[in-house]
Amino acid sequence: MNKQKVLMTRSHLEAHDRGIKYTSKKLVEAGVEVVYAPFREISDIYKTAVEEDVGMIGLSCSATNPVYIISELMKLLDKKQEELPVVVGGVIPNADITKLMDMKVKEVFGPGSDPNAIVEYVKGILP
Numbered sequence: 001m002n003k004q005k006v007l008m009t010r011s012h013l014e015a016h017d018r019g020i021k022y023t024s025k026k027l028v029e030a031g032v033e034v035v036y037a038p039f040r041e042i043s044d045i046y047k048t049a050v051e052e053d054v055g056m057i058g059l060s061c062s063a064t065n066p067v068y069i070i071s072e073l074m075k076l077l078d079k080k081q082e083e084l085p086v087v088v089g090g091v092i093p094n095a096d097i098t099k100l101m102d103m104k105v106k107e108v109f110g111p112g113s114d115p116n117a118i119v120e121y122v123k124g125i126l127p
Contacts, residue, residue: 004126005033007049010060011069012038019089019111020060026115027122042072049084055126062090067099074103085125089113 008024010017024034035052039045049057061069066088077084088100089109097108106125109118 004031004123005035005052005054006056006058006122006126007035007037007045007052007054008058008060009037009039009045009048011064012040014038014060014063016062016090017060019062020058023058023089023115023118026119030119030123032119032123032126042069043076045073046076046080046082050080050082054084056122057084057086058122059086059088060090061088061092066090066092067096067103070100070103070105087122087125089118 006027008020010020021036024036027034035048035054037048039048045057045059059066059069070086070088073086085106087107087109088105091111092100092108100108107121
């Protein structure tokens, strides 16, 4: 597992990509290698994470269903016995944030989150 490499992903149907692209840029500026790869299927997230040997998955959800996506991703990670931290960003309803945290998501960042705080958090959880 690459200590300073993260997968940043979003659904290919998700039109809003400003936040994930800006956060990815800030991570690169902080010395973190970023693989930016929109997904079509939830299994694509897992496949890319393993192939790229990343230390964390960052998922942006603003128009898609984060609870469903994360629950399926976590099932896949558990099945494959992968222990990759997952961080979620986007416009997430408060009720969904609780559900995501219950699914072992490490953190949820919403609109207006400080990009520098996100970078600091990510660097702090990378193995």
